[in-house]
Amino acid sequence: MQPEICRLGILRLSAIGDVIHALPMAHGLRRTFPKAHITWVTQPGPARLLQRHPAVDSTLVFPRRSGPAAWLRFVRRLRACNFDAVVDPQGNAKSGALALLSGARLRCGLHSRDCKEPINALASNRRGPRARGVHGVDRAWAAAAPLGVQPGADVWGLQATEEELAAWRERCLGVGVDPDGRLLAVNLTRPEDPRSWFLEPLAETLRAAREDGWQVILNGRAKRRDLAAELERRAGPGLGDLCGEDDLRGLLAQFQSMGARQGNVLLTPDCGPMHLAVAAGLPVVCLSGPQDPARTGPRSGGLVIKAWEGLECAPCIERKCIRRPPDRACMAAITPAAVLRGLRAAVN
Secondary structure (H helix, E strand, O other), X not given: OOOXXXXXXXXXXXXXXXXXXXXXXXXXXXXXXXXXXXXEEEOHHHHHHOOOOOOOOEEEEOOOOOOHHHHHHHHHHHHHOOOOEEEEOOOOHHHHHHHHHHOOOEEEEOOOOOOOOHHHHHHOOEEOOOOOOOOHHHHHHHHHHHHOOOOOOOOOOOOXXXXXXXXXXXXXXXXXXXXXXXXXXXXXXXXXXXXXXXXXXXXXXXXXXXXXXXXXXXXXXXXXXXXXXXXXHHHOOOOEEOOOOOOXXXXXXXXXXXXXXXXXXXXXEOOHHHHHHHXXXXXXXXXXXXXXXXXXXXXXXXXXXXXXXXXXXXXXXXXXXXXXXXXXXXXXXXXXXXXXXXXXXXOO
């Protein structure tokens, strides 16, 4: 018998990709409890992305770096939500603590063997079955199973506004790129990140891509502007540098606009913007260095390039390369020729 739920909380604080992986489950909750008020408890970055989402009535922002006073205010607001049930697809100690602090009578979480941190299982009084697959979307569905939610299609529900789409076009034109042309977006990440590709093969790939007729747009945080400048020095002038110009809503508008036309593609390591592109319908080419793409790769609409076969240390999810000396052999084995073939295949 399905429990009566009027106030429902989703505890998926971060990261961007993981929040996106929980969106189909949120639609399942809305379908199962159409009259419930659904609040998503998350961190500041994902909270803005969830604005106007059809399955979410409100967000409650967890003040990750704001200090004890802000945390106490947050706990009071969490308790004031008076949740009948919370669903925790995150599966770590932090989300488990919030489930307990919420005071919800039903605390639904992952099977103990699916939790990222085993202590999380102690916070749940309703545990889901083992996830049907290893991907984050599958684990999110499993967390909601105790409430009678049945897995469904990968419905993301993210939609940029007309104003956001117009602002993206202005930014694109501002860096000398035609937003209606053939576009290759490149997501720049921290060079020390074990998932990041090396600058020289990336520059070689972009030179060849431009010969194929792509206009290149560089996306990333503002601190990647020096990296973008060095990449332009190596690949040649004319790259559209949008580093620091787009927040998550801006990226959503860009990817949605690009995804509406054939021939556009995103080149990226395995990271949050990749999953946002998938949700927006933009084809992606994912450079899957250390990760297992079955667990963290594009859910659909993506082509994965990996070259870690034969490496004893791969796949891994380490924040730093564990080889001694650290050489990121899994990323070094990815060649410009392989990436260029992937880009061509992704748009055909």
